[in-house]
Amino acid sequence: MxxxxxxxxxxxxxxxxxxxxxxxxxxxxxxxxxxxxxILFTRKFxxxxxxLNRFSGTTVGLYFIGIIAYLMTTAxxxxxxxxxWRTAIDVVAVGSYLIGGLPLIWIALQEFGFVNQxxxxxxxxxxxxxxxxxFLVFGHVAMISGMLDPSLLGYKDADTxxxxxxxxxxxxxxxxxxxxxxxxxxxxxxxxxxxxKQMQKQMPMNGGNMPMGGGQMPQQMxxxxxxxxxxxNH
Numbered sequence: 001m002x003x004x005x006x007x008x009x010x011x012x013x014x015x016x017x018x019x020x021x022x023x024x025x026x027x028x029x030x031x032x033x034x035x036x037x038x039i040l041f042t043r044k045f046x047x048x049x050x051x052l053n054r055f056s057g058t059t060v061g062l063y064f065i066g067i068i069a070y071l072m073t074t075a076x077x078x079x080x081x082x083x084x085w086r087t088a089i090d091v092v093a094v095g096s097y098l099i100g101g102l103p104l105i106w107i108a109l110q111e112f113g114f115v116n117q118x119x120x121x122x123x124x125x126x127x128x129x130x131x132x133x134x135f136l137v138f139g140h141v142a143m144i145s146g147m148l149d150p151s152l153l154g155y156k157d158a159d160t161x162x163x164x165x166x167x168x169x170x171x172x173x174x175x176x177x178x179x180x181x182x183x184x185x186x187x188x189x190x191x192x193x194x195x196x197k198q199m200q201k202q203m204p205m206n207g208g209n210m211p212m213g214g215g216q217m218p219q220q221m222x223x224x225x226x227x228x229x230x231x232x233n234h
Contacts, residue, residue, distance in 0.1 A: 002157050004086055005075060006093035006146035021067065028060035029104065029139075033132045040129065045121050054111055057128065061108020064101030071098060086150035093146035100138030103131035 003011065010018050035053035044050060076094065078084075085091050107128055109115045116127055 002086065002150050002155060004090045004093045004146050004148065004150055005079065006090070006097060006142060025060055025063055025067070028056050028063065029132065029135055031056040032060060033136070036125070036128050036132055039125060057107040058111045061105045064104050068098050068101055087153035087155045089145055089148050089150050089153055093142050096138045096142035096145065100135045100142060103134040107131045
């Protein structure tokens with residue numbers, strides 16, 4: 001199965017990439033969402049939960065600034081220049097993940113007083129709730145599309161294409177193989193010891209089985225051996 005760059009990023013360098021790009025931001029965002037609901041219901045704009053809400057909102061926003069800057073320079077720009085995106089599925093997965101961090105950055109800017117300065121506590125809390133909802137939507141789009149196989153839209157990995165191209169020369173029909181073995185045994189039974197010895201000189205044997213490589217095949221065996229459609233011996 002082919003992977004999107006989103007899933008490849010999480011799968012590489014285990015467990016650090018999974019912690020850095022998934023576990024830490026998700027834990028901070030979920031903490032923000034839970035404390036957001038508590039404050040909305042209780043209207044308590046002080047105490048531990050309120051300060052935890054502000055801390056998680058500020059931290060996850062700053063955290064995503066670093067993630068977005070890192071992925072833009074190391075992944076998005078090089079993949080775009082090289083034309084290495086694995087279909088639209090790959091673009092949606094990575095793009096949704098990065099876009100999902102923007103609402104959290106907005107929350108951090110609000111906590112630092114750079115935006116929404118004229119809003120009261122309830123107004124700012126509503127902005128928090130909207131930004132968290134947007135993050136959850138884009139985050140789930142990224143996860144779902146990131147787990148899809150890009151080959152659904154026609155992506156073919158170079159290694160997979162090469163392997164499939166060589167497969168028709170490496171695979172042999174079982175019935176044909178059985179027929180070849182029977183012909184080999186019958187021919188060996190009809191040959192004299194001198195003829196067998198002469199054939200062994202002409203063609204190296206591999207553990208007493210069918211000849212596997214090197215040497216010249218006797219003319220009688222070449223005439224009786226079935227051929228594939230493409231002209232290759234199987």
